[in-house]
Each structure stands twice: as structure tokens, then as C-alpha cells.
Amino acid sequence: MRGLLIYLVAGLMIVSFSSCKRDHKDTPKPVVITPIKVDMSFNVNGNPLLFDTIQFQNLAGNSFSVTRLDCYISNIEITSVTGAVYKSAKLFYVSARDTSTHHFTISDLPLTGITSFRCNIGLAASQNISNALTPTPANLNMAWPDNMGGGYHFLKLEGHYLASNLQVYGFAMHLGKNQNLVENAVSATLTETQVSNGLKLSMDVAKWFDVPNKFDLNKTNYTMGIDSLMNLLSQNGNNVLSINN
Amino acid sequence: MRYIVVLLLIVLMIQCRQKESPSDPDSGIYQPTPYILQVPQGFPQPYISSDNPLTNEGVDLGKRLYSDAILSSNGLSCSSCHNRGKSFSSPYYITLTGDKISIPPHLNLAFNPDYNWNGSVTKLETLPMGDFEPQFFNTNADTLFYRLSHHPLYPQLFYKAFGITNFYTLSYEELKMTICKALVQYIRTLISADSKLDRYQLKGGALTQEERDGMDVFFSERGDCFHCHGYPLFTDNLYHNNGLDDQFTGQNAGRNLITHAASDMGMFSTPTLRNIELTAPYMHDGRFNTLEEVVEFYNSGVKFSRTIDPIMTKPGKESGLQLTAYEKASLVAFLKTLTDTSFISAK
Numbered sequence A: 001m002r003g004l005l006i007y008l009v010a011g012l013m014i015v016s017f018s019s020c021k022r023d024h025k026d027t028p029k030p031v032v033i034t035p036i037k038v039d040m041s042f043n044v045n046g047n048p049l050l051f052d053t054i055q056f057q058n059l060a061g062n063s064f065s066v067t068r069l070d071c072y073i074s075n076i077e078i079t080s081v082t083g084a085v086y087k088s089a090k091l092f093y094v095s096a097r098d099t100s101t102h103h104f105t106i107s108d109l110p111l112t113g114i115t116s117f118r119c120n121i122g123l124a125a126s127q128n129i130s131n132a133l134t135p136t137p138a139n140l141n142m143a144w145p146d147n148m149g150g151g152y153h154f155l156k157l158e159g160h161y162l163a164s165n166l167q168v169y170g171f172a173m174h175l176g177k178n179q180n181l182v183e184n185a186v187s188a189t190l191t192e193t194q195v196s197n198g199l200k201l202s203m204d205v206a207k208w209f210d211v212p213n214k215f216d217l218n219k220t221n222y223t224m225g226i227d228s229l230m231n232l233l234s235q236n237g238n239n240v241l242s243i244n245n
Numbered sequence B: 001m002r003y004i005v006v007l008l009l010i011v012l013m014i015q016c017r018q019k020e021s022p023s024d025p026d027s028g029i030y031q032p033t034p035y036i037l038q039v040p041q042g043f044p045q046p047y048i049s050s051d052n053p054l055t056n057e058g059v060d061l062g063k064r065l066y067s068d069a070i071l072s073s074n075g076l077s078c079s080s081c082h083n084r085g086k087s088f089s090s091p092y093y094i095t096l097t098g099d100k101i102s103i104p105p106h107l108n109l110a111f112n113p114d115y116n117w118n119g120s121v122t123k124l125e126t127l128p129m130g131d132f133e134p135q136f137f138n139t140n141a142d143t144l145f146y147r148l149s150h151h152p153l154y155p156q157l158f159y160k161a162f163g164i165t166n167f168y169t170l171s172y173e174e175l176k177m178t179i180c181k182a183l184v185q186y187i188r189t190l191i192s193a194d195s196k197l198d199r200y201q202l203k204g205g206a207l208t209q210e211e212r213d214g215m216d217v218f219f220s221e222r223g224d225c226f227h228c229h230g231y232p233l234f235t236d237n238l239y240h241n242n243g244l245d246d247q248f249t250g251q252n253a254g255r256n257l258i259t260h261a262a263s264d265m266g267m268f269s270t271p272t273l274r275n276i277e278l279t280a281p282y283m284h285d286g287r288f289n290t291l292e293e294v295v296e297f298y299n300s301g302v303k304f305s306r307t308i309d310p311i312m313t314k315p316g317k318e319s320g321l322q323l324t325a326y327e328k329a330s331l332v333a334f335l336k337t338l339t340d341t342s343f344i345s346a347k
Helices: A002-024 A137-141 A192-197 A227-239 B002-020 B056-066 B124-132 B141-149 B154-162 B172-188 B196-203 B209-218 B291-300 B325-338 B341-345
Strands: A036-044 A068-080 A085-087 A092-095 A103-106 A114-121 A153-162 A168-176 A182-189 A199-204 A241-243 B090-094 B100-103
Touching: A036 A068, A092 A137, A114 A241, A168 A227, A182 A227, A182 A241, B056 B154, B056 B172, B124 B172, B141 B154, B141 B172, B154 B172, B196 B325, B209 B325, B291 B325
Parallel strands: A036 A199
Antiparallel strands: A036 A103, A068 A085, A068 A092, A068 A114, A068 A153, A114 A182, A153 A168, A199 A241, B090 B100
8 A cells, every 4th residue: 555655646746747847848959050140231332321311423423312221132052162052041131221130140051161152132932922921020011012913022222312403302223023033142252261250241232223224313213113124123233242351 | 645645736736826826915926917919910020018018917907097087187098089989099189389299099009119100209118108297187196196096996906917015105107107007008909900901801801893993003003002001000110201291390390300310301100001091180280181182192292302202202203193083082992991890899
């Protein structure tokens, strides 16, 4: 009888402890992957991007300001010394006004032995579907209406310019739709030091207007929904990014 | 030995059940129950202050206080100006400086990062603090302490929600902030996501042809409303100068009154369009009485200034959208599909 009681008490304690244990589960040790850090910055013809003041010039001679610059960086691809190509599944929303979005880490790629880096501006077709992204405030504000094909804006670049009649007007260079994805917006050969120090990714805003397609804001200051203009803008997107370290 | 087993069982049961115990001042246990806020499909995560998590008890207290004149010396409560039938809004109030300000609805505020037309409030808990001032509740501190302390329910409700056993241990500021926390917990639960449009989008509901045509205007370059009023919040929670004025005085300076930046002149927080049918008059100063007037403003009344939003200056539409009469009517019909009758009738 005594032995039975001991077993009963022991059994009850095991059951009770295991039921109470739910509150303080041991978390498994995370697998340590050294992330690739990316610091993004913005400039206009090499000068720091300052918002809201008409102080910059594009190739067409328009004086302009920037009030908004939001975009997605995605399809990050690295090549290792062995020639193996690794593609990150991560995408990053970057807003030039919001410095908290300027620093991001790619945590799903091997860090060592990287020789080159590529990325897109925009979203792959598989991501560019309405409601495909987590409904964060940023993603909701980048949504491209279903009535216009659905998905997301790849780029919102907005500001003001001094028109030829000396009036101040606005411009809104928006980019979206799968055919306007900026593929390989940057494709750079890297050294080990560059990678370990963190990549310095820089966007020259003026180049959206300049190369290879020159936008004169007096003639073209709004691209959304106009496929031909978005296509030209997309081509310019191939020249806006560079790695600066 | 039998007693040991029984004792052991009792001890273990108490240990495991402690977390479920309700607040009870007699037992000395204060443990409010977490409130699970249901986030509608497609909505972002709500902003919840870390120092004011939602609890069933806090929400219940806030709901009761919201429509109780006990907070004021003049018979007013929150619901006097935030009328449920008008989506928790009312037409406008006149500021001490004589400006007319449209009262924003208490709707989906859980998803806003800041509040008021010019963003003067960045933490929702501080939003109701101004209501105790003479121009609103004209609250008398001594009267408020006395009324709450001698109320048949509030001492128990404040204990359950915030563990307060004696109001007089709080300063007046602390008491007001505690009241605000309760009010805000309730306000965060005021979520509208069951309009005719939601039912059309998510549940196979129907829209009329006119409403669908209006939706096309709204969500296309024709009307270009979606850039600031996208689905599902119908606000981008950003600041814009939508071309109402080209001269800015008093409250019309908008965001500039807070930041003092020239670039913020005439900018206002984008209001949600949910329940817009119920929240007339429109714009920050209530200058438009009907949705037809609002649409006509965007159609032909936009004024240029240096801070006008770039979206408002689309080529060929610099002074307005130039919609047809039918497009304008259909746009109004579409806006009325954002009315959520279950939201205004819920108890």
C-alpha cells in the first residue's frame, strides 16, 4: 500500500509539473547565422538628400525637391567564391524619410566568401499580388489598386519642381506592374572587407530622371498608370543604386 | 499518507489556477483579464501602448466612463460630442481662438500612429486629457474624487481594471490619466470593418452598378482617391495639403502649427473615409456640408500653393479632376458604401 502511494504521488507530480510547464517553455537555441548588414543612404548628384526644399537639378534643368521616396528592395542575390549563387527570400521596404528603414539585415544567406551582390527595386511577380505582403502601414500605403491590376507600388518618388512658367508644381514618379520591375538595380563585385563591414548601398535620386531616359518634368511629371513612362522610369532604375564601400 | 496526497493535490491546483483568478479587493488579488482585440482581415496590427494593455476590465470601465457625465461639471460626457450614431463624432466645436474644428470620429483609432487633424497628440492615452479642461468637461477635481469614491460601482471597477483601492492615494493628474487609460482602452475597441464595401470585398456581398462605377473612379487615376485613402483603413495616416487653401492663417496652418516647418504649411492628417456619410461636415474646419460639395471641391476647387501634395497636380487636372456629373454621383454613391451600420448600432 505504501509503495503504491509513493508511485501515485510521484505520478501526480510528473503530470502536474508537465501541465504547469507550459508557462515557461525552454526556447530552443537559435541557429547562429551572421547577417549581412546593409546601410542605405540617399543622395542627389552626390549631395545629401534634404527634403522639401527646391534645391536640386536634374539633367533636363528642372529644379526640384523631394517630398517622398519609398521603394522595395528585393531579390537579393549573392555569389560565393565557389561560384554558387544564393538568393534571399527577404524583401525590404525602404522609405528615405524614415531612417529606421535604412538599415536592414539579410539573415538567410551565408556571409563568408561573397564575391558579388545583386538586388532588384520592386517586387517579383510572386510577391506583387494584392494582399501578398503582411498588412503593415507601409505595405498598405504601397498597395496598387486591384482596379489597376493589383499588387504594390515598386517606387513612389514625389516632390515639387519649378516649372518653366516659374510656378511650383508637383511630380509623382510612381512605378509598378511586373514588366517594370527594376532587375539587377545594382550588380557589384565585392571584397570580403566590404561585406564584413556592412554594405553601403546608395541611391542617387537624380538618376531616376536622367539616365538613360531624360525626364523633363515640364513635360512628364506623373507616371502612374502610364505604361510607356513607367517603362522608361524602370530603365533609369538600373542606374540609381551603387555600393559605396 | 492519504492526507499528504490530498494536500499535495490542493497545493498544485492552487499553483496552476492562480493565473485565472479574477480581481477581487477582498482577497487582495488584482489580476485583470487580457482583452483579445480582433484585428479585421487585411488590417495592420494595432498600436497598443505598452503601459496600457487592453483588459476586459479596463475596456468595460472605459465604456461606462465614455458616456457618464460623472467626469464633468456641466453634464457632458465623451459621448456628448462623440455620438455613436455619427460614428462617434459630431459636427464641430469652436476653439478658444474662434476657429471651427470638425470633430474626428472615434473609429479605428487603434491603427493610427497620431491623432487630431494636425497630429498634436502622439499617444492616444493623452488625447482625452484635454477634455477635463473648462471648455469641455470643466471638471472640478474635488467633485470628481468625491463622486467616484462614493459611487456604488466605480470603486470596484477601478480596482478590477487598475488595482486602485483608494482614489485619494492618487493625485488629480494620476486620476485623470487613469480615467484616460480606461477611455482609450475602450476607444481602441471601436473598430469598423463591416461596411457594405467590406461585405462586397470579403463576403460576396453586392454593390449596385453606380457604386461599382464609383469604386472605379475612386481606385483609378480618374479620381485618384486611393493614394491617400487606400483599403482597408481608407487613410494613409500621413499629412497632406489637399489644395483647400492657398493662404494659411490660424488653424488652417495645420501640421505647421506643430512642427513649425514651412513645408508642413496647410497639411492635415488624412481622415479615414469609413462612415464618412455619417460624419458631416467635412474637412478639418467643416467647410463642406455634403459629400457632393467635397467631390465638387476635388473636381474643380483645388487651389495651388507651395506645399500642395504632388498627387494633386496631375497634368491636365491641376485645378481638379474634371469628372462628369455621373462620375461625381457614382463617387458619392461609392463613399456611402463605407457606412458600417453594425458599428453604429452595436451595444
